[in-house]
Amino acid sequence: MARERRLHVEQTRGFRFVVGWGLKRSATVVPAPLRYWQYRPAGPTAIAFVVLVVGLWLGAFAWVGGWPEVRGELPLALIAGLSVLVLSTGRFTVSAHGMSFDVAATRTEPARVVPLLLVREVRVGRPPEGWPKPRRRGGWWPGRTRVAVRHLADDEAGGEQAFTLWVRDPEDVAAALGVPLER
DSSP, rough: OHHHHHHHHHHHTTTTTSSGGGGHHHHHHHHHHHEEEEOOOOOOHHHHHHHHHHHHHHHHHHHHHHHHHHHHHHHHHHHHHHHHHHOOOOEEEOOOSEEEEEEESOOOOOOGOOOGGGEEEEESSOOOOTSOOEEEOOOTTOOOEHHHHEOOOOTTTOOEEEEEEESOHHHHHHHTTTSSSEO
């Protein structure tokens, strides 16, 4: 499993986070194309944090200087808040060897990669009874469909794990993961 994780990290490191921009200039070997990728918008925690901080920021200026100060500070506060949300955007990536959830400007930790060999089932919708409690990997987004993925855990205890994710095309995700899609 360690080999699969290392190969996934090597393949994804060759690409920029903004996939349409192509390979990194520092890539010395052209990696195989990614099987599937999509962006995951910032989660509810990041959104709540941004709303709270921008609200406190503007509230402080309103308290000190009134409406004219708020108008002057509003563009900067909104740009700063939007920047935090953009930088909190993640990417779900499936390579030829595994899948991972990346955030811009960070390196993928091999321990967080799920090798494709461990994926057992992909279903449209919520996970059925009998599955392990799934982790939520991103929230609803317009035009996306929820899928549930069940995979083996790669630890001493073994067992199974699951997660749910909202994707553009469930058939493409199942094909990239190498398992049939169940409805």
